[in-house]
Amino acid sequence: MSRLSDSNVAVAKEIIARYPRQKSALIPLLHLAQEQTGYISREAMVHLGELVGVTSAEVYGTATFYEMFRFEPIGKYLVNICGTMSCALMGSEKLMHHAEKRLGVKAGGTTADGMFTLAHAECQAACTEAPCLQVNYRFRLRVTTADLDNLIDDLKTGKLSDEIPVHGVLSKVRQHIAPDREVGAVAPELVNESPVWLNGKAAL
Amino acid sequence: MSVTYAHAPGFVAGDRPKIVTSRFEFADSYTLERYLATDGYKGLRAALSRPANEIHDDVKNATVLGRGGAGFPAGTKWGLTPQQVWPRYLVVNGDESEPGTYKDRLLMERDPHQLIEGCLIASYAAGLSQCFLYIRGEMALAQERVATALNEAYAAGYIGKNILGSNFSIDIILHWGAGAYVVGEETALIESLEGNRGMPRLKPPFFPAANGLYGQPTIVNNVETLANLPWLMCNGVAAYTAVGTKTSPGTRMVAVSGHVKRPGVFEIINGTTTFRDLIFGEEFCGGIKDDNKLKAFVPGGGSAPWFTPDQLDLPFEASQVGPAGSMLGSGAVMVMDETTDIPAAALTLTHFYAHESCGKCTPCREGGTWLERILRRIVDGSGTDADLQQLLEVGAMICPGDFPHAANEKLGLKAVPFPYKMTTICFVGPSAFAPVHSALTLFRSEFEARVTKRVTIPVTAVGVSS
Numbered sequence: 001m002s003r004l005s006d007s008n009v010a011v012a013k014e015i016i017a018r019y020p021r022q023k024s025a026l027i028p029l030l031h032l033a034q035e036q037t038g039y040i041s042r043e044a045m046v047h048l049g050e051l052v053g054v055t056s057a058e059v060y061g062t063a064t065f066y067e068m069f070r071f072e073p074i075g076k077y078l079v080n081i082c083g084t085m086s087c088a089l090m091g092s093e094k095l096m097h098h099a100e101k102r103l104g105v106k107a108g109g110t111t112a113d114g115m116f117t118l119a120h121a122e123c124q125a126a127c128t129e130a131p132c133l134q135v136n137y138r139f140r141l142r143v144t145t146a147d148l149d150n151l152i153d154d155l156k157t158g159k160l161s162d163e164i165p166v167h168g169v170l171s172k173v174r175q176h177i178a179p180d181r182e183v184g185a186v187a188p189e190l191v192n193e194s195p196v197w198l199n200g201k202a203a204l
Numbered sequence: 205m206s207v208t209y210a211h212a213p214g215f216v217a218g219d220r221p222k223i224v225t226s227r228f229e230f231a232d233s234y235t236l237e238r239y240l241a242t243d244g245y246k247g248l249r250a251a252l253s254r255p256a257n258e259i260h261d262d263v264k265n266a267t268v269l270g271r272g273g274a275g276f277p278a279g280t281k282w283g284l285t286p287q288q289v290w291p292r293y294l295v296v297n298g299d300e301s302e303p304g305t306y307k308d309r310l311l312m313e314r315d316p317h318q319l320i321e322g323c324l325i326a327s328y329a330a331g332l333s334q335c336f337l338y339i340r341g342e343m344a345l346a347q348e349r350v351a352t353a354l355n356e357a358y359a360a361g362y363i364g365k366n367i368l369g370s371n372f373s374i375d376i377i378l379h380w381g382a383g384a385y386v387v388g389e390e391t392a393l394i395e396s397l398e399g400n401r402g403m404p405r406l407k408p409p410f411f412p413a414a415n416g417l418y419g420q421p422t423i424v425n426n427v428e429t430l431a432n433l434p435w436l437m438c439n440g441v442a443a444y445t446a447v448g449t450k451t452s453p454g455t456r457m458v459a460v461s462g463h464v465k466r467p468g469v470f471e472i473i474n475g476t477t478t479f480r481d482l483i484f485g486e487e488f489c490g491g492i493k494d495d496n497k498l499k500a501f502v503p504g505g506g507s508a509p510w511f512t513p514d515q516l517d518l519p520f521e522a523s524q525v526g527p528a529g530s531m532l533g534s535g536a537v538m539v540m541d542e543t544t545d546i547p548a549a550a551l552t553l554t555h556f557y558a559h560e561s562c563g564k565c566t567p568c569r570e571g572g573t574w575l576e577r578i579l580r581r582i583v584d585g586s587g588t589d590a591d592l593q594q595l596l597e598v599g600a601m602i603c604p605g606d607f608p609h610a611a612n613e614k615l616g617l618k619a620v621p622f623p624y625k626m627t628t629i630c631f632v633g634p635s636a637f638a639p640v641h642s643a644l645t646l647f648r649s650e651f652e653a654r655v656t657k658r659v660t661i662p663v664t665a666v667g668v669s670s
């Protein structure tokens with residue numbers, strides 16, 4: 001059930017083909033699995049191993065290094081509140097306490113209705129807009145406690161469902177390369193000549 | 205200055221050229237349409253009309269410094285790849301996650317075509333076989349904007365086979381991470397791109413230029429570094445070096461966050477702009493929040509030793525900031541005013557680096573955790589005076605010898621210059637210590653006020669007869 005669907009296998013194959021070595025596609029494919037199910041199941045890891053030609057243990061080894069991958073279901077909306085220096089200086093601790101009270105869970109916890117998972121996050125590259133948070137990796141900047149209350153209300157009533165997809169969906173746009181435009185990936189051992197334009201002559 | 209710049213909206217008050225942020229004022233700055241209307245892909249055309257080695261020479265002569273942290277000149281780095289070894293790759297470092305750093309995300313979200321054009325120019329000049337654009341996992345919008353731009357540029361003939369009808373062909377592959385700060389380190393980035401756990405490799409032998417992706421020569425460049433190239437190609441080396449100083453030409457993007465009136469990301473003149481200009485200048489942050497006093501600031505991202513008001517007049521020039529005891533790093537200034545709880549502020553950073561340790565080196569894995577725990581109990585009020593010494597002892601196992609710090613007139617301190625010695629593979633371990641060391645050196649009294657005297661319970665040995 002949590003193996004990749006047929007349509008996702010097609011996407012996976014397109015991604016794999018872009019790399020000189022198949023294993024390079026692993027992180028994008030783990031995202032694809034998480035997009036399909038909201039988390040990464042054992043079956044998905046076995047399937048990804050088959051697709052890129054490594055053992056499921058190797059897939060597990062890679063997957064567990066990265067914080068965004070989850071191995072059990074979490075809330076529909078993952079609320080990551082930044083706590084690193086710039087946000088801390090601007091009051092992120094207060095924001096976190098407020099969120100904990102409002103959602104009735106501690107950082108790391110998921111609400112009983114499965115709507116929200118609250119988490120502490122590290123620097124999100126929005127330091128001049130502190131304190132900041134992300135909901136399923138979409139930014140909210142200079143967040144006040146009132147903003148946070150409104151955000152939670154809007155997420156509950158589905159007002160933001162166009163802007164913020166459910167947990168697991170990251171980029172809503174995929175790269176597509178038309179076959180007639182693609183140079184194509186070649187295994188490194190099959191390339192041993194310099195590119196044609198490097199022979200000193202102008203390219204145009 | 206009598207240099208004309210090809211990008212029309214290139215100036216703001218004070219004759220400040222915008223090399224990489226010129227399109228930010230447009231709401232549709234990320235579209236191909238806007239890009240083409242503002243000299244987009246003109247730099248690529250200019251580059252392709254000349255031999256590749258000349259383009260490489262231009263980048264060398266312009267001294268385009270790396271903007272990812274180390275400040276190494278890009279043209280020199282490209283020249284370090286061994287002769288006659290193919291294929292060679294370009295890996296674009298868009299993993300921006302150093303605390304305080306906020307510029308690459310803007311460049312990817314607001315002007316993705318500029319970055320793509322930069323990648324193409326670099327690939328042409330250095331004879332590269334394939335380009336991978338690695339974006340931090342948590343940046344969904346940047347991934348969408350770059351994916352859209354890549355799709356547009358492929359369709360319009362700017363990427364892929366026979367670019368603009370020339371014999372130059374290259375693919376740019378969008379790749380994205382999944383949350384790990386250390387992956388920003390170039391060898392870890394390569395491990396991650398190979399589908400592995402993102403742990404740094406030992407240098408030597410794994411210098412990417414010689415032995416990088418799949419064991420092949422690989423150029424790793426920061427997003428901002430590459431974003432400079434289209435402007436350089438359009439305007440030429442002389443125009444580029446006319447901005448800034450000889451050793452730090454051009455501009456650089458700097459994010460100023462924390463306790464200032466108007467936090468923001470600014471494109472500043474390299475080499476001459478000072479920290480005082482940035483923090484107090486009306487053109488920039490306009491002073492400290494609530495007109496409070498400045499207590500300290502981090503000059504170059506969370507890894508950098510701290511400065512106090514004594515260092516405000518230093519310019520953005522590595523050759524001056526290094527001897528003064530810190531580094532410019534990734535263009536991130538974090539400002540603390542007089543209300544700041546210094547041990548608590550240091551703890552947020554030490555927690556960050558301890559949390560992000562990949563675990564490969566013992567001094568970083570264990571030492572970072574120890575530093576965090578000891579600091580936390582001091583902040584929580586249960587530390588003792590012995591803990592202060594212990595912090596320094598643990599730090600000395602990560603960085604033996606004198607650790608860099610700033611001069612301080614009031615405390616009678618002389619600067620200890622950058623860099624430091626280290627027992628770890630990468631800079632994550634030392635970075636966990638840097639904030640502790642700075643805070644403890646410059647604000648020791650705040651720690652002393654927090655700790656209690658350690659009570660030694662005398663132990664009387666009872667002899668055991670043999």
Ligand SMILES: Cc1cc2nc3c(=O)[nH]c(=O)nc-3n(C[C@H](O)[C@H](O)[C@H](O)COP(=O)(O)O)c2cc1C
Nearest residue numbers: 270271272297299300301388389390425426429631
């Ligand atoms: C722990 C660590 C994290 C780093 N993170 C980044 C990063 O997020 N982005 C970046 O461009 N460089 C980062 N760097 C620097 C890279 O290793 C590398 O020097 C840089 O990408 C080279 O590009 P440049 O020469 O264009 O600056 C990091 C280095 C270390 C040690």
Ligand code: SF4
Nearest residue numbers: 562564565568630632
């Ligand atoms: S210093 Fe820390 S993060 Fe860097 S390689 Fe060693 S253990 Fe990993």
